[in-house]
Amino acid sequence: MSPEALVLALRESPAALALLSPLGQRAALPFGIPQQSAEAAGCERRATIGQITDGDGVPLPLPSLHSHFSHLDPREALLYTPQHGLLGLRQRWKEHILASLGGDTPMSLPVVTAGITHAISICGELFTAPDRPLLLPLPYWDNYDTIVTMRTGAPILTFPFFDQDPLAPGTARFNTAALREALASLAGPATLLLNFPANPTGYSPMADEVPGIVQAIADHPHPLAVICDDAYETLFFEPGMYGRSIFGALARAADPRRHVICKVDGATKELVFFGGRVGFLTFSVTGAAGEALAEKAAALIRSTISSGPAPAQSAVLAALQSPTLAAEQAAVVEVLAARYRALKAALDDHRVPYYPFNSGCFCLLPLHDGLDAEVVRKRLIAEQSVGVIQIPQVNALRVAFCGIEARDIPDLVERLARVIG
């Protein structure tokens, strides 16, 4: 679309028009090589794009390289993907989301990104700016500072993640009242990011918490972009949990005059493909306005990495069509659930206090007032041969149980307890 056509299409989403940052407003795909190449796709002689091929769009692979991808079609593995990502992959991922969230969820066609961070970074560039803050529950993944504030200069505002002292196990819940209060302090366009299962707390809402969160956002009177960072989706370990992304409920409750809900997810954890760099960005905006937002995301892709990694995208598409994938994924979730149960049992056995957690890859251990997280982290390496991450925001330690076998978890906790118990 031309810049004028983009603005026209976005009139159907007044919220998007109000929310776009200066860079988001500028973002547009010029009528450049990919577009002119697409127009010539049916020609007998295609001298458009700078790819080395045989004249029929088949690459000239180097055997020393192609041998590593010989199970994939060389056209899919070796040539450029579209800026938006492989069309078949976008369509298949939309079905995947709808199957989980319900067919009545309003949504755009997902744009494929180079991993989940990339999708968050694109949202940050589209919607945040020095006068467009990012609102986050505290504690939060520290890379949001890098992704958003370092790049766009947007300030991060926080509210407390839990509604009461998280050291009373099992009683604290997500702090919807603090979310409401923080939203009430906003006077103009802003972005809210909610990451469930959360990094670093490992908490996801129970089923009865979600209506309140949705209502708080639906009631907000100003333009609000909401990023659902669903990086750890599917890793839910307790009964009574909501157990899926809140994107569906938020998108159904969204008012197009005020809300743009963004779903960020991907193959990173769901397909145990950390190095693949295959993520997705989906908007609650449908029709031409949704296409316009997707095109702005594609323009930001074109201007950073040009297009995403083809071998990884085609492998993910093939995997999504495998009849055994669901069983393979369920087996991994069960492995993590066993680690989760072992960790909770060991923490209780050793009376190590922890923040409420029920999902994802992490738990968060608060430290006594006298202990400094950075000092304790170094002591754990030196004295116990244990590596954890310090979270200075709340003087706590993040323990990634996703990388420790269940049988080793009691030993891990015993070592931790020696220093922080």
Next chain:
Amino acid sequence: MSPEALVLALRESPAALALLSPLGQRAALPFGIPQQSAEAAGCERRATIGQITDGDGVPLPLPSLHSHFSHLDPREALLYTPQHGLLGLRQRWKEHILASLGGDTPMSLPVVTAGITHAISICGELFTAPDRPLLLPLPYWDNYDTIVTMRTGAPILTFPFFDQDPLAPGTARFNTAALREALASLAGPATLLLNFPANPTGYSPMADEVPGIVQAIADHPHPLAVICDDAYETLFFEPGMYGRSIFGALARAADPRRHVICKVDGATKELVFFGGRVGFLTFSVTGAAGEALAEKAAALIRSTISSGPAPAQSAVLAALQSPTLAAEQAAVVEVLAARYRALKAALDDHRVPYYPFNSGCFCLLPLHDGLDAEVVRKRLIAEQSVGVIQIPQVNALRVAFCGIEARDIPDLVERLARVIG
């Protein structure tokens, strides 16, 4: 490095300190999860990073996905790569550059980027800003507008690529006098981008042109970042050409008080791996200052895509170690050289005028005054079933001969000649 340590390290490169944009100055890797994880690499219990593994750093691959990469080590193909890219790949690529440019070329360890566009985008973010223009010979690849101006707001200044009427075949050369004049018009820090073999002209300097280009840059009295966009390196087709990147000569002539030379290259064309998204960014800055610039590049990677695609990086590293790779690459260059010769012969046969070209993937055909490039492009699709790219900057058509077999090139030119002859 901490932000303070970065500034300290950069004191060895006053040019870099003077050239960094506001975003480039902010760019820094926090003491976050990757760094803390690296510190715990030797621990018996590593509960640091959110990767799903078996406790010994071996991934739990889904067979439906991993089957497509079964020739690669699952740790390399499925897990995160470092922000800077696989260390072995960085070291191997440095050897590759030094073998071509000479062991006395001052350079940093290359940072792996998600393709060549990504390396240019990182340079754009490091060095350009609304008051830090980008200088380019005209015509230029139109995506520089998107990569640089759309993102950073930096204006693009141009000078004429050729030193005389390019329609007198074989006589026009690179316009070093215009480069000097354009540099003289700059009053403060700026960035110059030189792309040889060039897109869209297909021109690279002859051996006797390079000393003048290097001298013009060496004489420039203000801070200047020079991006050598070597995307089409190795595709040189005529005797008497310089036949390698000008990065080496520029880096050897650089004054650390004024110059930062950046080399941008990759597997995209050199390994015929368009979809892989494996590029490299190398600075002429050595020692701690070079490490600081590389770390700033890594911070920009961490804040956009987190890390690069692992299957592609590990496949490129494996390919670079293959004893047959050089012969395979030479065979592809010969295929393109044959297409180049067929194209030049056919254009001469049909008396179709062309800009001087001797390298790369493209040639550029100027149009008579009465013909509009966009109109002609559409007529070529509709009437001749031929796809080309219009270059409105100079009202010309870009012909990508890299995607047409040599035997089909006479037919391609005949079709072109019917409309533009």
